[in-house]
Amino acid sequence: xxxxxxxxxxxxxxxxxxxxxxxxxxxxxxxxxxxxxxxxxxxxxxxxxxxxxxxxxxxxxxxxxxxxxxxxxxxxxxxxxxxxxxxxxxxxxxxxxxxxxxxxxxxxxxxxxxxxxxxxxxxxxxxxxxxxxxxxxxxxxxxxxxxxxxxxxxxxxxxxxxxxxxxxxxxxxxxxxxxxxxxxxxxxxxxxxxxxxxxxxxxxxxxxxxxxxxxxxxxxxxxxxxxxxxxx
Amino acid sequence: xxxxxxxxxxxxxxxxxxxxxxxxxxxxxxxxxxxxxxxxxxxxxxxxxxxxxxxxxxxxxxxxxxxxxxxxxxxxxxxxxxxxxxxxxxxxxxxxxxxxxxxxxxxxxxxxxxxxxxxxxxxxxxxxxxxxxxxxxxxxxxxxxxxxxxxxxxxxxxxxxxxxxxxxxxxxxxxxxxxxxxxxxxxxxxxxxxxxxxxxxxxxxxxxxxxxxxxxxxxxxxxxxxxxxxxx
Numbered sequence: 313x314x315x316x317x318x319x320x321x322x323x324x325x326x327x328x329x330x331x332x333x334x335x336x337x338x339x340x341x342x343x344x345x346x347x348x349x350x351x352x353x354x355x356x357x358x359x360x361x362x363x364x365x366x367x368x369x370x371x372x373x374x375x376x377x378x379x380x381x382x383x384x385x386x387x388x389x390x391x392x393x394x395x396x397x398x399x400x401x402x403x404x405x406x407x408x409x410x411x412x413x414x415x416x417x418x419x420x421x422x423x424x425x426x427x428x429x430x431x432x433x434x435x436x437x438x439x440x441x442x443x444x445x446x447x448x449x450x451x452x453x454x455x456x457x458x459x460x461x462x463x464x465x466x467x468x469x470x471x472x473x474x475x476x477x478x479x480x481x482x483x484x485x486x487x488x489x490x491x492x493x494x495x496x497x498x499x500x501x502x503x504x505x506x507x508x509x510x511x512x513x514x515x516x517x518x519x520x521x522x523x524x525x526x527x528x529x530x531x532x533x534x535x536x537x538x539x540x541x542x543x544x
Numbered sequence: 545x546x547x548x549x550x551x552x553x554x555x556x557x558x559x560x561x562x563x564x565x566x567x568x569x570x571x572x573x574x575x576x577x578x579x580x581x582x583x584x585x586x587x588x589x590x591x592x593x594x595x596x597x598x599x600x601x602x603x604x605x606x607x608x609x610x611x612x613x614x615x616x617x618x619x620x621x622x623x624x625x626x627x628x629x630x631x632x633x634x635x636x637x638x639x640x641x642x643x644x645x646x647x648x649x650x651x652x653x654x655x656x657x658x659x660x661x662x663x664x665x666x667x668x669x670x671x672x673x674x675x676x677x678x679x680x681x682x683x684x685x686x687x688x689x690x691x692x693x694x695x696x697x698x699x700x701x702x703x704x705x706x707x708x709x710x711x712x713x714x715x716x717x718x719x720x721x722x723x724x725x726x727x728x729x730x731x732x733x734x735x736x737x738x739x740x741x742x743x744x745x746x747x748x749x750x751x752x753x754x755x756x757x758x759x760x761x762x763x764x765x766x767x768x769x770x771x772x773x774x775x776x
Contacts (some may be wrong), residue, residue: 353589482739
């Protein structure tokens with residue numbers, strides 16, 4: 313969901329953007345964007361990405377299934393090959409930015425992404441209930457070992473506003489700021505829980521969704537990546 | 545978290561219980577139960593499980609690390625071997641029940657668990673934001689294809705009570721009941737979001753935690769598994 317918001321935001325900032333769903337056995341991107349047609353290829357065996365309503369270019373494992381409720385029961389090596397092909401055999405053409413959505417953990421998928429795709433950095437997505445930083449710490453440890461720059465952290469499900477405008481912390485107040493300061497990491501955004509986002513994802517209308525906190529974070533990211541035009 | 549609650553509940557019902565953390569690259573069970581000593585082995589190369597404060601027997605990948613913040617960066621085959629060894633080389637001895645905590649998705653880990661461990665069934669854990677059943681549907685499709693009985697569904701993060709006793713649905717109202725009825729599945733419990741659970745997990749005191757809804761669900765499960773003593 314955070315990668316979708318970021319990709320939407322990059323589009324909004326004027327960049328031709330793609331989103332590669334590397335969560336091959338738990339793909340959610342297609343459903344979120346209402347993509348329900350199979351992937352088409354050309355004569356050379358290259359695959360056309362799907363194009364969402366907001367022009368986002370998308371590749372997800374569900375585009376290889378005739379029924380989105382079918383399980384992708386693949387071993388690591390098949391998953392890894394799929395990820396490599398989603399990068400190298402998809403006609404991303406003249407993208408400015410490609411976001412890669414990865415499942416949690418430090419296993420096969422991030423190893424494959426880090427080793428086989430030239431990436432400029434990662435955004436770590438966490439939640440306040442991630443066992444006070446241990447799970448984040450593992451992701452950060454992996455990135456350091458693989459020499460991948462960490463562009464920043466986004467905390468999801470940070471808080472929520474109740475119908476009568478009360479701010480509550482369903483998972484307790486995160487300790488992200490202290491953690492980030494200690495490890496010299498930038499907190500890019502703290503996103504509230506927002507049922508409208510969940511509903512848009514459910515209904516396949518995520519292409520319509522933007523979030524001011526992510527738009528702000530994206531400006532910072534674009535600056536870090538030296539992609540920001542001077543007149544912006 | 546749900547597997548921890550279930551294991552605690554089984555202990556409370558008087559069963560000698562184990563919890564195997566099959567989420568090898570994103571292990572959280574050790575931290576939840578305050579397990580921070582490495583695994584000890586005997587002369588035959590068998591491993592002693594850790595014993596939590598409530599007598600729960602635990603095996604998790606963090607017991608193989610000298611620092612819980614280190615990443616386990618393993619390829620599928622290493623993850624799969626670890627899971628097999630966590631089952632076959634750990635001295636679970638005379639357990640009545642062993643729970644296996646698996647990561648989301650339908651990839652390598654559940655394939656390995658389903659193919660190499662004789663299990664009696666699975667409990668599918670979902671949340672209201674799981675894209676209206678698609679992600680659940682994939683897990684169920686996999687279980688059907690692997691001929692694994694589905695014992696029921698637990699919905700996590702179903703709702704929450706605000707400080708002034710209002711019930712809110714942070715991710716929208718799930719459509720679980722209709723879905724479960726259609727697929728003839730039992731809804732075992734709908735768990736509210738509860739910051740005290742998150743805090744107990746963070747502080748390593750999860751052994752003290754029980755939940756009345758899970759205790760009730762466990763009775764149903766024990767009945768299904770023919771494990772319930774007649775006088776209970």
